[in-house]
Amino acid sequence: MKILFTCLLLPVCLLTFSQQDTIVITDYTKILVEIDNDGDISPIASLDIEKAGFFINAKPQGQIRICHPDLFVWVNGRLFDKISGCKIYDPDSLLGGSKMDTLYLSLSSKSSLDQLVCELIIYEELLVVKEEVSAPRNSRSILSEFVIISLIFLLILLGVIVSSQSSRVSYMASKTFTFKISAYEFVNTNFYSGSSMYLLSFFSVALAFLGIYLSNLLGLGWVEQKSIFGLLWIWLQFSVVIFLIIIMKWIVVSLIAKLFYFKGLKNFQLFDFLNFNLVLLIPVLGFIALDFVLNNEYSSWVSSGFVIVFPIILILFVLWFTLKFVNNSPRKKLVIISYLCATEIIPATILLGWFFK
Numbered sequence: 001m002k003i004l005f006t007c008l009l010l011p012v013c014l015l016t017f018s019q020q021d022t023i024v025i026t027d028y029t030k031i032l033v034e035i036d037n038d039g040d041i042s043p044i045a046s047l048d049i050e051k052a053g054f055f056i057n058a059k060p061q062g063q064i065r066i067c068h069p070d071l072f073v074w075v076n077g078r079l080f081d082k083i084s085g086c087k088i089y090d091p092d093s094l095l096g097g098s099k100m101d102t103l104y105l106s107l108s109s110k111s112s113l114d115q116l117v118c119e120l121i122i123y124e125e126l127l128v129v130k131e132e133v134s135a136p137r138n139s140r141s142i143l144s145e146f147v148i149i150s151l152i153f154l155l156i157l158l159g160v161i162v163s164s165q166s167s168r169v170s171y172m173a174s175k176t177f178t179f180k181i182s183a184y185e186f187v188n189t190n191f192y193s194g195s196s197m198y199l200l201s202f203f204s205v206a207l208a209f210l211g212i213y214l215s216n217l218l219g220l221g222w223v224e225q226k227s228i229f230g231l232l233w234i235w236l237q238f239s240v241v242i243f244l245i246i247i248m249k250w251i252v253v254s255l256i257a258k259l260f261y262f263k264g265l266k267n268f269q270l271f272d273f274l275n276f277n278l279v280l281l282i283p284v285l286g287f288i289a290l291d292f293v294l295n296n297e298y299s300s301w302v303s304s305g306f307v308i309v310f311p312i313i314l315i316l317f318v319l320w321f322t323l324k325f326v327n328n329s330p331r332k333k334l335v336i337i338s339y340l341c342a343t344e345i346i347p348a349t350i351l352l353g354w355f356f357k
Helices: 002-014 091-095 142-164 166-175 183-188 194-218 228-259 265-294 304-328 333-355
Strands: 019-027 033-035 041-043 051-057 063-075 078-089 102-108 117-126
Touching (some): 063 091, 078 091, 078 194, 142 166, 142 228, 142 265, 166 265, 194 265, 194 304, 228 265, 304 333
Antiparallel strands (some): 019 117, 033 041, 033 051, 051 102, 063 078, 063 117
16 A cells, blocks of 8 residues: 555656646637538638538647537548547548548537647657646636645545554555455455545545546536635535535444344444555556647547546446355355345446446
């Protein structure tokens, strides 16, 4: 766990040593045109339309960055891609091996193009202090400032946990994924203990941060705010909601465990839930921090498929806990499976169904 903490801290330190400047060569939204049914071309007056395009003569030097919440990209009348967020294209990929010197890039949306960003850009690496950190507050993007504040807070909270709950941290680092029950679990699984409350707090704020950040970065539309204070307020609300949901889960598990006559199982179950999910969530945070340090939001390593990480973690926990429970309980397997269906498998299935809907 200390190694994971160090890996998470390192990217934040790197904030002061790296920067990638984006230089806009051409703003294509200024030269968009419409082509009517007769083939006549006319410039557009505003972006409050559903479809427009532009001509690219020869192969431009740079990359084409296109951003929009819901956009279809057409090349010479053929559907090329669908965008939800931002994508960067190499001119060669748009030409698709064609020997034509000119192509018509058309952009369409079911709503309008008023949120469209379409630019020819190049990147320039500079060994100076990272712009997002060194820039005055009023010149940073809202999302960047939110990430900086959030990562600092999460690092402080993680540092407090590592220093004050060393035995729990040591157990998580060495025995989280084991299928055997250790002596430590018999005396340290009280859900209302200090270590569990610390870990639950960190889990809640970390998961809320990831949800808000990915929503804004990928244009998922879960959370949209125009001020840093609005994002921080929503972060607090999400954190409290997640915290209360886990408490409610513990209460429900307690009632079901009593019906099945499983004594003390509720403590083991939530103890394992926090340990398992946090050990996998911390590397995700480290990856997000590293991506934020090395890239800007238009060249991020994080794509829309990244969110699949969270249901995968949930599925892995359910499978792992089922195997651990079956291997260590003297009760009949039918009773065990019935209990797990009520407390883990059915809730996880409902949550996954909602997620992929």
